[in-house]
Amino acid sequence: MARLLFACSLLLLLLFQTSNSKATNRCGNRTFSDPFSLDSDPFNFGKSLYTLHCEKNTSTVLYLDSRKYYVQAINYNNLTIRVVDAGVQKNDCSSLPDFSLTYASLGNSRSAYRMFSFKSTSSLHYTPYTWFQYKRTGPKWFPNYKPLSLSQMMIFINCANPVNSRLYLDTGACLNGAKYSNVSLSIHSYVRVGGMKSSDLMELCSLERMTLLPVKDYKNMSFKEIHSLLEYGFELSWHSSRCGLCANGCYIEDWNRTRCIGFSTLEKTGGKDSVS
Ligand SMILES: *[C@@H]1O[C@H](CO)[C@@H](O)[C@H](O)[C@H]1NC(C)=O
Ligand SMILES: *[C@@H]1O[C@H](CO)[C@@H](O)[C@H](O)[C@H]1NC(C)=O
Ligand SMILES: *[C@@H]1O[C@H](CO)[C@@H](O)[C@H](O)[C@H]1NC(C)=O
Ligand SMILES: *[C@@H]1O[C@H](CO)[C@@H](O)[C@H](O)[C@H]1NC(C)=O
Ligand SMILES: *[C@@H]1O[C@H](CO)[C@@H](O)[C@H](O)[C@H]1NC(C)=O
Ligand SMILES: *[C@@H]1O[C@H](CO)[C@@H](O)[C@H](O)[C@H]1NC(C)=O
Numbered sequence: 001m002a003r004l005l006f007a008c009s010l011l012l013l014l015l016f017q018t019s020n021s022k023a024t025n026r027c028g029n030r031t032f033s034d035p036f037s038l039d040s041d042p043f044n045f046g047k048s049l050y051t052l053h054c055e056k057n058t059s060t061v062l063y064l065d066s067r068k069y070y071v072q073a074i075n076y077n078n079l080t081i082r083v084v085d086a087g088v089q090k091n092d093c094s095s096l097p098d099f100s101l102t103y104a105s106l107g108n109s110r111s112a113y114r115m116f117s118f119k120s121t122s123s124l125h126y127t128p129y130t131w132f133q134y135k136r137t138g139p140k141w142f143p144n145y146k147p148l149s150l151s152q153m154m155i156f157i158n159c160a161n162p163v164n165s166r167l168y169l170d171t172g173a174c175l176n177g178a179k180y181s182n183v184s185l186s187i188h189s190y191v192r193v194g195g196m197k198s199s200d201l202m203e204l205c206s207l208e209r210m211t212l213l214p215v216k217d218y219k220n221m222s223f224k225e226i227h228s229l230l231e232y233g234f235e236l237s238w239h240s241s242r243c244g245l246c247a248n249g250c251y252i253e254d255w256n257r258t259r260c261i262g263f264s265t266l267e268k269t270g271g272k273d274s275v276s
């Protein structure tokens with residue numbers, strides 16, 4: 001048995017060395033460390049949840065629920081990855097995210113938190129990317145765990161009639177008229193930053209698509225300014241990759257360290273981003 005184990009670890013060691021020497025963990029001038037790997041890596045096994053794709057040796061692509069995002073940055077200290085929806089183009093405020101959800105999945109923040117969940121065929125339910133990280137608050141002997149949102153929802157809404165509501169931000173010339181004039185002369189396009197209750201949906205309006213934005217105060221921003229933040233992209237956390245043995249999930253202790261959430265009160269994640 002011991003001999004078998006030894007042989008196995010030797011084999012693993014060899015495999016890792018080979019994969020390192022081939023430097024297939026590189027896309028353009030960007031290199032990847034654990035848990036990330038590229039799908040072109042022949043030794044990409046076991047970590048397939050964190051597989052990225054290298055496009056023309058220039059852009060790194062992350063597919064989430066088979067939607068395409070361009071990777072802008074990976075941070076190994078705070079365990080985040082920043083991505084831009086592939087539909088969003090720089091300096092073109094009429095370019096929209098490809099990412100689109102149905103109304104049902106927007107119902108509440110709880111289901112939205114599961115947006116990037118991965119249902120494996122085994123009994124293990126694993127969410128490789130989340131848009132929040134748990135932080136510990138309160139004293140060590142009576143800890144509290146608070147979800148810190150890294151990103152927030154933004155919803156595109158089309159209405160048959162003009163809407164005058166503080167909940168809806170007019171997209172102005174970016175999405176009204178011009179480019180879409182043939183189809184949408186009678187369509188009025190709005191966005192809503194933050195979550196939405198079904199009662200916030202005005203008559204003759206429909207939800208078109210949803211995406212995520214960095215957490216910020218968007219109160220006085222124009223749609224153009226908001227679009228430039230879409231171009232910057234939003235952060236997701238990949239801390240789950242470090243939480244394998246934690247039954248109740250885990251929190252970020254300090255910098256790049258994660259710890260299992262213990263016996264204590266866990267603040268609810270639901271309802272956080274309903275209309276403020
Ligand atoms: C990819 O780009 C990097 C940086 O520009 C370069 O060093 C590397 O040789 C390129 N790799 C391939 C396979 O073209
Ligand atoms: C990688 O290359 C891009 C484009 O040439 C450049 O903008 C970026 O700063 C480079 N990043 C690093 C880490 O060198
Ligand atoms: C974790 O953070 C420490 C302190 O910033 C740093 O020295 C270390 O390289 C980091 N480890 C990883 C795996 O990124
Ligand atoms: C993670 O680090 C990056 C780079 O320093 C920073 O831009 C980002 O805001 C950080 N995110 C969190 C959640 O701390
Ligand atoms: C509107 O115009 C665009 C570009 O000319 C075209 O691709 C699209 O099919 C048109 N839509 C309709 C409904 O006519
Ligand atoms: C938004 O603009 C209004 C009016 O110009 C101003 O009173 C308010 O302080 C601004 N709010 C923020 C968050 O900048």
